[in-house]
Amino acid sequence: MRFIDPSIITEAIKDSVIKINYELDDSLISLIQKAKKKERSNIASSILDDIIENSEIAKEGNVPLCQDTGVVVVFAEVGFDVHIDGNIYDAINEGVRQGYSEGYLRKSMVNHPFERVNTKDNTPAMIHLSYVKGDKLTLKIASKGGGSENMSTVKMLTPAAGIDGVKKLVLDTVFQAGGKPCPPIIVGIGLGGNFEKSAIIAKESLLRPLGDKSDDPIIARLEDELYDEINKLGVGPMGVGGDTTCLAVKINYLPMHIASLPVAINIQCHSARHIEVIL
Amino acid sequence: MIRLSSPISNHDINNLKSGDKVLITGTIYTARDQAHIRLLNEKNLPFPIEGSIIYYVGPTPKKEGFAIGASGPTSSYRMDEMAVPLMEKGLKIMIGKGDRSEEFRHEMMKNNAVYLIATGGAGALLSSRIKSSKLIAYEDLGAEAIYQLEVEDFPCFVAYDVHGHNLFKDRL
Numbered sequence A: 001m002r003f004i005d006p007s008i009i010t011e012a013i014k015d016s017v018i019k020i021n022y023e024l025d026d027s028l029i030s031l032i033q034k035a036k037k038k039e040r041s042n043i044a045s046s047i048l049d050d051i052i053e054n055s056e057i058a059k060e061g062n063v064p065l066c067q068d069t070g071v072v073v074v075f076a077e078v079g080f081d082v083h084i085d086g087n088i089y090d091a092i093n094e095g096v097r098q099g100y101s102e103g104y105l106r107k108s109m110v111n112h113p114f115e116r117v118n119t120k121d122n123t124p125a126m127i128h129l130s131y132v133k134g135d136k137l138t139l140k141i142a143s144k145g146g147g148s149e150n151m152s153t154v155k156m157l158t159p160a161a162g163i164d165g166v167k168k169l170v171l172d173t174v175f176q177a178g179g180k181p182c183p184p185i186i187v188g189i190g191l192g193g194n195f196e197k198s199a200i201i202a203k204e205s206l207l208r209p210l211g212d213k214s215d216d217p218i219i220a221r222l223e224d225e226l227y228d229e230i231n232k233l234g235v236g237p238m239g240v241g242g243d244t245t246c247l248a249v250k251i252n253y254l255p256m257h258i259a260s261l262p263v264a265i266n267i268q269c270h271s272a273r274h275i276e277v278i279l
Numbered sequence B: 001m002i003r004l005s006s007p008i009s010n011h012d013i014n015n016l017k018s019g020d021k022v023l024i025t026g027t028i029y030t031a032r033d034q035a036h037i038r039l040l041n042e043k044n045l046p047f048p049i050e051g052s053i054i055y056y057v058g059p060t061p062k063k064e065g066f067a068i069g070a071s072g073p074t075s076s077y078r079m080d081e082m083a084v085p086l087m088e089k090g091l092k093i094m095i096g097k098g099d100r101s102e103e104f105r106h107e108m109m110k111n112n113a114v115y116l117i118a119t120g121g122a123g124a125l126l127s128s129r130i131k132s133s134k135l136i137a138y139e140d141l142g143a144e145a146i147y148q149l150e151v152e153d154f155p156c157f158v159a160y161d162v163h164g165h166n167l168f169k170d171r172l
């Protein structure tokens, strides 16, 4: 049994939320640079330049990349042989509290659907716990903006809808969203499970490394095809038209009921801020 | 590339075409969802609306030594209906991101105003073009309060112009 003190979790969350809000991952920047080489529209190209320049200014000047520093999402994978000496939820929320204050990040959480009073410290984080083999604690941490989250959807398709039905739903969702989710986007898709699980695995798919592909050949092919078809929609960066609408498509899946084909589509803006920490 | 300085005249508006890159210098005011709700209930607006520019933004907290925190645009469609009475009072330019309703676009043309977009998610870059910020109303709204900003070469694109062009649709 390995013991982990909650203060270590708090520290890791605090440092991570500050870091991801100031610095885009190199793999993301190189995808944007690659897209720019193929982009034929001048306005689109100049927006891609802005995004790259923005990441440089943010990193050098220690300014957040985007004013919407998001809601914190944490997937915590706890090893069976780990014992946390305290409350993991409190430890994570304390890290959010400290990180958003010390990092000068915007507090965007409100308490109630209608009262809408700001909680003033960006808590609570959206926390998903799972148990895995081993004696490590893995924290996958994201700051997720509201603009792209608002363009996400869950739909229960019939099994007969099949691959074509899934594709149509994804393409319609991305097209309808237009410039609102700050394209170029990353599209995270959850297939199967049930109503709520599909949404959770869609979000989790967005935390996969940008360059990877699904292990399943059918799903991997769907990721590739959707990537091409989404970029043919012509939405373009910020919706102004162009060849660059998405940077990647990620699909996670689970077994499901004989009667259902749940599809969740979680849209991530180009400011894809996430990190993985192993404690 | 077109340079604009505030306040904005009808002549300025007529010159803008969808797809134009615009650099703004002068005064702009911030307002998003909650500030709009309050503005609609005011008899006397907290800033001169005639010829004015409103930027849909809720910045991050300002650090010591900076004029403002990260300041990129928020989605404009949420302000579509609330923008109409402001345009009727003389609001000339709105800056945000994403497309808006057709009803909004028609009201906008009727009132001889334009809609510009700034690069969403480029909060650090855009904040570097803001030279000063001053709180002028609704302090209790925090990031959603109204600030008066002095900007220099603040970069935008014309999305909807008064001649009926729509950057988001014309691309297709």
Ligand code: SF4
Residues within 6 Å of the ligand: A066, A067, A068, A069, A070, A144, A145, A146, A147, A148, A180, A181, A182, A269, A270, A271, B072, B073, B074, B120, B121, B122
């Ligand atoms: S969608 Fe993303 S990049 Fe755009 S404003 Fe929101 S958080 Fe920022």
